[in-house]
Amino acid sequence: MSAPPLLVHLGQPEHGVDRCARAIGAAAAALDGRATLVEASADALGAARLHLHFTDRLWGPDPDAAAAAVERFARRARVSVTLHDLPQPSDGAASMARRAAAYRRVVEAAEVVVCSSEHERRLLDALLPSSRVVDVIPLPAAAPDLTPAPEPLRELAVLGFFYPGKGHAEAVEAAAAFHPPLAVTAIGRPSPGHEAELEALRAHAASRGVALAATGFLDDAALLERARRAAVPLVAHRHVSASGSLNDWLAAGRRAVVVENDYFAEMAALRPGTMTLVPVEGLRGAVEAALEDPGSTWLGPDARTEPHLAQTAAAYLERWSRW
Template sequence: MTTSPRPRTTTQVPHHLLIGPDTHGVTRYAGEVAGAAGALVVRDARRLDEGDHTHLHVTDRLISPDPTAAADLVEELARRVRLTVTLHDVPQPTDGPRFHARTAAYARIVRASHAWATNSWHEHALINRWSIADAHGTVIPLPIQGTTGVRADTDPHVLGVFGFIYPGKGHRQVARAAAALRRAGHPVSVRVLGDAAKNHDDEIDELLRTSRERGVPVEVAGRVPEDEVGDALRRVGVPVAAHRNVSASGSVNSWIAAGRRPLVRDGAYAREMAALRPGTLTLFDDSTLVPRLEEALRSPGSTWIEPGTDLGPRLEDTAAAYRSWWASVAG
């Protein structure tokens, strides 16, 4: 089935093809951008007319568990429509055995698309380094929808980690740091706000087992309903984002949107975001996590963003950046 013919202009906002459930962060974000940009949302690619300018937010795992099959489907779509893409979850060596298949898939997706974007220069550099050298995309940072100055009573000795549980997300490191703090006399515990990522249920069992061995209380709260996320993030004593293989982080942005200034593992992406939004992150490395946590426990005000801090870009800024970019590649 196809839609009725529509007049086209070079500055027309492209249709947004949404793939996957709305509970997935990439799909949810794609819908938010579409709404803010005034785009028509399409859930079934068969409803797109030949030659339609179409935008797709891409992570291979949303399209297919097989990166090669995901690239096949994107190439097939690009033969029918004029495709622009935003690349998410870009490949990097910490992907493990799937790394080479993913880099090849993302190279094919870039070549098939009319133009491409990432959410950070860090991700753009990863694409150039590992997938396709000297390709030129644009960068449109993830927006934040939140306010500063809204504070709440906290559970002061709770270290909070938000997001899916999977290897490398940092839960184990936070538990090890909590053990060191408890040995130093701080009665801390760890609260995990999130559930296991697909096929990683064993990570919860392993986290709980090793934490018990270290004498660290760990609470796994499971998935937090969307309308309760802000309150949950404001309730913990110290927010921590310790994941190692960050390409872009919705969980860090969620902390910021809740008015929190999280402790974030140092790296290229973290430094880029700290420069984009000064005063919203506290960086640490492996040698400084415990001292940074001790400082936060002694000075809880340091875990909140100061009123008046600029959290931009906002969603409307992001939509404007997309509209400008789509117009620039319309030829």
């Protein structure tokens, strides 16, 4: 079996994709002592083969610069890449075109391409129709915390970075329908450049009688602890390509209310019974049902949340063994 490639991350501990790269890389190294996780640097350029986790928003100040960064690695080494945050129409026409061009360049530079869902693979096929094989390795979830639930806060909570379209606006509207309105908590901080939009939504929420708060960045342990205190965990971003936030809810032992789309339907089939899928027009009713039956927002001891981190790392090692 051939040795794994050098596993590269960018040393940005607050970015979800880089957290994913570090977690999978460390798990792969634990399973195969030949696997090595390194921060991107000149040292990484000496490797014969590299694996990167790519989203344009992580690898450069704009899509073109991000693609160029990967191409620099590919000129010196054979590259395997996991694509995240694939371009889609909800990006807006101009942004999607710029991002799609960058992703095409990354795919062309790489020898192995991995997506985290069949939904993402379909998005990629639409961007870059080709006969090349694209592997699907789902994002891992941690084994759930099944300890007794703490006393809940009367709130809807959305977990992960704040940015427009993530579901915070839908949470505010659902919360405003109650008397008195529910609070809404953004567990996390704004994505860079979206701070003003958070403040605008906070003002809009206040006009609807809803208190919107954001926790700021939380490390893994603090994030999971905070996620366990929400009365209703909510996942309402409808234009997602893959979601680490959903997996964080699972790790906290929560069965979230999730607005339907193709990706979440795929995840509900992968991990049956771990989420409550609802159409967006049914969101208010689903929140009310969750408040009336708090136990419905918690995973039971028979919950199946695999693949877990070691299983995902093993799937990567198996794929690299065939490279």
